[in-house]
Amino acid sequence: MFDTMGSILIIDDESVITDLLKEILEEDYTVESTTSSVDGLARVRAKLPDVILLDINMPEINGYELCRLLKSDSETRNIPIIFITALSTPENETLGLETGAADYIVKPINPSIVMARVKNQMEVKKQRDYLEQLSSIDSMTGVYNRRYFDECLDREWRRCQRSQSALSLVLMDIDYFKAYNDRYGHVAGDDCLKVVAGKLQQVPQRGGDVLARFGGEEFVAILPDTPYEFVQFMAEKFRRAVEEAAIAHVSSKVSDVVTVCVGGATVKPDNKFSPLELLQLADKMLYKAKSEGRNRTYTSCLDTSPGEAAAE
Template identity: 40%
Template sequence: MNSVTPNLPHLLIVEDDEINYLVLEKIFSDSYFVTRCTSGIDCINYCNQHKPEVVLLDVELPGLSGLDTCKLLKASNETSDIAVVFVTSHSNDEEQTQCWLAGGNDFVSKPVNALTIKHRVNAQFKYQQQKNELKKQAYIDGLTGVYNRRYLDSELSQKLSMAKRSASAFSLLIIDVDWFKLYNDQYGHLEGDRCLKKVAALIQQPLLRKSDSVSRYGGEEFVCILPQTDLVGAQLIAENIIKLMEQANIQHKASPNGYVTVSIGITGVYAVTEVDPIIWINTADEALFNAKNQGRNCIGISSLGEGHATN
């Protein structure tokens, strides 16, 4: 099984027959990054980890059938959006009905016609692209251009669940713009909006991985989701944000520092066991409160279940 590459749209072919797979792989390899599973169980595990956009799924598989595999994919919040195109040996109405009832997005009959299957799979990729674009627009904060609270509420729970399954590290930052009410009083709300846009752009700079994200949590608060990042890595990112704010030197006469600063609360673990997003947010918020009590323009750190430490 190949490792996933982001350069091409990702198509997973679930086919236990080697010759059938090679035929399909030849049809799609020029346009898509193609990977393969040979059983329904492998498909479920693979989709939970890698999230291909489209699955080309044989109905007849050893063990878990293609129909039951599709039902499990569609029943999970983490894989329900993946498009499933069945490949079936039967073309009768009953078989087609079973494909639809299982949650399939489309189907083709064997022996496959290369042009037909390519058009049908292409249509699913196009639909997925359009759906993702609409979803992205719904999840973007109109002012700052980062993700909004709706995205945070949706994604944090899912990413924590994924991290727990893989027993991987995970960290969360809550970032608050210091003395922002005084900034608005001094410069006006339009200038305050411009300030938030600049701060959002600066926060994004140290986040180099696709899995990292920034969401606007409240008026002048932002949350960073950092999968596969322990407290040491999260602290380095937070320190970079503090440094970037200093280098940007956004004038703030009402601040003791003379420029716009941020306070940051961090929480994280080396292996996720707690998946309740409210607990994560509250713990990071406590760390943020500690940072503010230390005089702001600094970092507070709190590790879930391991006591509290504040810098």
């Protein structure tokens, strides 16, 4: 779930330092740098790095303040911060660690110390991400679980709100799944869920897209930066992926294979709406797909609705 190369953001008001650190770390990591702490904060929030190297003495926001800001935000709290500073007294170092920094390196910069300490924090970060991922996975199907979905929706909602981009949700429900279990038994039912999850997972998705098991025989996809024009297209792709898996279902009233109903919804997140309302709209579209014959998709837009689009 993380890049083979970890990513690092360097924030130091002296370009001599950012250039030097970049040179030291570039071979092993994806490195970005900025000499402005305000820009640094914006960059962290736009694209979470694995590790941050942070100067203390800077105009605008100083390093201590920036560290506190990042540690008080649940989105950025888990990113290890290493202070790199000319402030060498134990008091400064203590204060640095007390604000939540993971490590503290005193200038002048020694390349091998920087490399070793960055490597340590990168390991810590990867371990943490891995453990987090373990508890975010639905054990039966291997896709994300409901808990992860809830967190991710909140996070993407805020991120899309900041970047003023559209956020889409797609809900999927297997048609006549109870009849499938009755006909083939629950073991086969579980296998069916696994295959369907695998097929949905394969639908070409971009890096930020998330597929989760919503509960029972329902799945959900979060599609960030996906405007309304594309949600219908994506919804249809999910529907087709399941149909093309060609899992026999003689008890289905709509097909001789397993199919899904799909409901999609899009919003440009703002304070007028909540993630729950987006979910409710997707659910409404899903219900419409069910009540109008199943194995079909409906999508809609929260706010300035361009109407509903349907496909079969």
